[in-house]
Amino acid sequence: MPELTYLEAINAALHDEMDADPRVFCLGEDVGRQGGAFGATKGIQQKYGELRSIDTPVAEAGIAGVAIGAAMAGQRPVAEMQFGDFVSIAFDQIVTCAAKMHYRIGWAVPMVVRCPNGGGVGGGPYHSENVEAWFHHHAGLKIVCPATADDAYGLLRASIQDPNPVVFCEHKFLYRREKADVPTGADGRIVPLGKARVARTGSDLSIITYASTVRLSMAVADTLEAEGTSVEVVDLRTLVPLDREAVLASVKKTGKAMIVHEDNLTGGFGAEVAAIVAQEAFEYLDAPVTRVAAIDTPIPFTPVLEREYLPTEEDILRAARELAAY
Amino acid sequence: MPELTYLEAINAALHDEMDADPRVFCLGEDVGRQGGAFGATKGIQQKYGELRSIDTPVAEAGIAGVAIGAAMAGQRPVAEMQFGDFVSIAFDQIVTCAAKMHYRIGWAVPMVVRCPNGGGVGGGPYHSENVEAWFHHHAGLKIVCPATADDAYGLLRASIQDPNPVVFCEHKFLYRREKADVPTGADGRIVPLGKARVARTGSDLSIITYASTVRLSMAVADTLEAEGTSVEVVDLRTLVPLDREAVLASVKKTGKAMIVHEDNLTGGFGAEVAAIVAQEAFEYLDAPVTRVAAIDTPIPFTPVLEREYLPTEEDILRAARELAAY
Amino acid sequence: MTSPARKISVVPDLPSVEVSDDLALDLYYWMTLTRAVEERALNLYRQGKLPGSYYTGRGQEAIAVGIALPLVRGEDGDWLSPWIRDLGSYLVHGVPVWRIFAQFMGKAGSTTRGKDGNLHIGGREWNIPCQVSHMADMIPLTVGAALAYKQRGEKRVAVTSFGDAATSRGDFHEGLNIAAVLEVPAVFVAENNGWGYSTPISKQTKVTDLHRKAAAYGIPAVSVDGNDVFAVYAALKASVDAAREGGGPQFVECKTYRMGGHAAHDKYESYMPMEVLAEWSDKDPIKRAEAILLEEREITEARLESIRERARDEVRQAVEQAEDDGYPDAAEAHQGVFAETAD
């Protein structure tokens, strides 16, 4: 079993789903011969041909719309946005057509929109966006945000198999930094959508997080452990459906909730988690519900500014110490 | 001083700003001779001519983009979406170009996008959307949601005068239902963005709300008053900038926070308010932070389903009673 | 009983198409039914029995019917995504009349179980996706369906219609361009009725001959008289055949005129020139078809009357059934956001 990076795990999941189901196909800009801007679709055109690996024109609304139509006509499209940022152009197709079709006529739209997400890579305001909050408000869309190579593989397979439109937010910063021994092919493990993962158990406070900030939170938990504070880290994995039970169980146990994400603070998914906690676990809370997230600005380009923008391990640590001491 | 409906107040604000500032102009589908689908721009083409009242092709991305460019070139465009729902098509232009331009190069984009918002009018899934949560996450946009005819007038004038892109969510249900004696012209009152309005003072619990649910909340407050519960109603007026002080002052006073909006629950603006309250007023809270909102589905068409979808006065009353009794 | 089929050749670019008398009568029947449904629905709307807005395609029945009749019906047939003027397309493609009334009324028997209204009609059983309000959004979807058929090597086509104003939208452009590049079996039908709500086409685009827009994508295009049901049928039949046989996407412009307001509540008298309306009234597609059937095809008036009678009967029964139908339970509002299975 080879060690795969998060990016290789995505590639493997695509290969395995293409293999298992002839209805699955990839489409997007440069996804074919080139294998995509990051190589996520590498080898697929060579193996499955041009009809199942389609280099599209630069037209994100069109790409999404074509995927929706193909899904309704019985295929299982996996559309790639070259960068998640560009899914803003497909916003209308996704919320207007994909999200509402099943509710209206019970006709499923089984498709995945892969969005290379997130900052920390010097991409500037248009190659670093975290797009989950563009969609999590919208009934009818599933939102998946893997934090590890295993989950990237298992959640992508589950997303492709899911009968609903899924916005799959794969974090670019993790592409080559997250690695694991990921079983693939016949041994591949599907990770069901809607199940959080307790990445680390603890008793003093809960960090609820997902994607790129899981590893930061784990590091913080290590540091605090040494200081005598026991931190539980809940990796949400999917924002929609949300594993409310896992979130509430953890907070009820520790009495302290901290929500961490890389995306901007205001109106980020953390607000929803905080609201749920403040409503449903109120009686268990020993401290304010705390959020750590990016500042409320676009994502600046130059490293010194990008660092200021992003939530760092230090930011999380500081907030966690405060919360622990509360 | 004539009594104006909310819709007439919007029309008056447009006239008054067109009059006061030659840079102001209206654009959108059917806004010219027709005065728009609802009559919001009535009389403007007749008075100010075709160059300042432009019937555009059906192209919401183009309309938004043209407004942005015109704003940067020194004009003060007021773009109308025929229904707020269609702003999904302009999403990319608004978040990509309008929201981030000033942050990047300090070049202001003074424009307003008027979005006829909201349900309760039998419009179905594509003529009833509340669009504020599509944008409130996005740094660089102001979001305005008037609840009364006075505010519709005063906030629209403030929005047009503001040097930033403003998403102006005017509620269709209120168009002809809200009325007030609204001074206009030289006597017109500007309502500054970022200042909430305590619509009713109270001491037992705070309802924080905006737009169409303000009137419902006021009715609930009346009912509860008779039952001996004193409800404070805070009308946010603008979601961005948010008047945090007003929200926190109210909650700190009453110890109980309930957030009410017509938009879907999950990821709605109420989540953000709840998160702020749970973090910053935690020590003052005597009860769970409660949210009342639409159910998490698209907006169904037929009256019996639409009623089930929308938060009603009864829903708010029930939740408020529970909270009061907590 | 029926005279031999006639060849209809609308435009030199397309092969001519045979239209037998039976087919001609079919076209007539569907147009008649379409108008009967719409007239009845308009009455119901005026009586306050239909929630929401009401749109009619009066005067455009030849297009609605001519688009759909060349297509294969049923779940495994051709994809059809009609525009809101095209009630006739829904009827021809298989949606039962009573369910259309139920849809207008917001009843449980609506194709959307009351969740959507007016012409937002659809269902997998008819291979009709449910259109959204957002004009031109259905164009890329139609391209996607056509792509699916091509990928699986099925000889099916995907067809969509839209108004002239929809050609201003980005999704029109992206959809057509992708269709051309991927060479999928999609047929695009532009219904050029001169207006988009209160806006005349001259303010919508400088190129008011919409078929000329197809050249920007390298898509073959024709323009036909949209008030001549035989011409529309022939253009569609030839285009659909071409697409089905691997000829790639096709574009058909149907020229017509909007015979009234944008919707029933629209005070169009304030902006539409009455004399032009009157002129077009003389070109009414049903009257024109009648004249051809009576004069050129020598069909008897009695036969036409029996067809009209059949249509009226169907409408009567359908309205009864829809009126008897209940409203959905409130609980329905909570159902169906997500699919449990795709099949």
Add this chain to the structure above:
Amino acid sequence: MTSPARKISVVPDLPSVEVSDDLALDLYYWMTLTRAVEERALNLYRQGKLPGSYYTGRGQEAIAVGIALPLVRGEDGDWLSPWIRDLGSYLVHGVPVWRIFAQFMGKAGSTTRGKDGNLHIGGREWNIPCQVSHMADMIPLTVGAALAYKQRGEKRVAVTSFGDAATSRGDFHEGLNIAAVLEVPAVFVAENNGWGYSTPISKQTKVTDLHRKAAAYGIPAVSVDGNDVFAVYAALKASVDAAREGGGPQFVECKTYRMGGHAAHDKYESYMPMEVLAEWSDKDPIKRAEAILLEEREITEARLESIRERARDEVRQAVEQAEDDGYPDAAEAHQGVFAETAD
């Protein structure tokens, strides 16, 4: 000293344009400067001194320069929104060289104060809006600026350039259509270099002669040799003049070839045909201009060398100044989300 102006007539549709020797040398100077900046920046990038990605417009300098030189500079001049291949446009339109290096380096002197990178350069003082990554988004903005000039009765134009792949986007379509209908003074320049990242234009559109797309909007269009700076200049000059004088929007296609990867990190050798690259290398716009200057205009080699020397000097000084510049304070990240005033 200079020979008399020559009339350049690129296409029969456009009036011919005078290009004096001084102007010809100006064009040469700006192309030379553009290349010198890009070569230096590429070195810096390879040394790891430029964060982010690095894009060059090598081989497209004639377009970048030819677009900008006919325009009026300055805050009250013409709006110019260049594409990422058009470093030369920024230079000609007034952005100081050192600030471009500062931009690449993410320094405080960057036109975005380090908030954006690479060719996302802009500022009100030059009437250059800062482009966004999202291809074609700047087209509607440019139409809006042109509209503002028309509304105020100012004789200004708004110009934008974009790559061939951008023509697939909805915003291209919506922008051009609106520009045509509103008859605004906008000029659209399509740089047809045959590729969009790894995708050849044949997979981008069936209509690879991009000027033919303008016909769908009723916009006058010409196509010129994008490697001939005199032709590009003349086409732009004539188009800009036409737009300025009330002729409505204009479209210019410049045919060229992308002389390498999409960005510096792109392994284009795997997909670009080397023999075609070699052919186009012979058509290098700077070499071609040199030949014309030396042979047809009888400019001395010494004069050209002094121009090249001037460009090298400027680059040297600019790099020094940019290197001396500091990075922005971290606090800058928090500033500027909202404007306090629009003026």
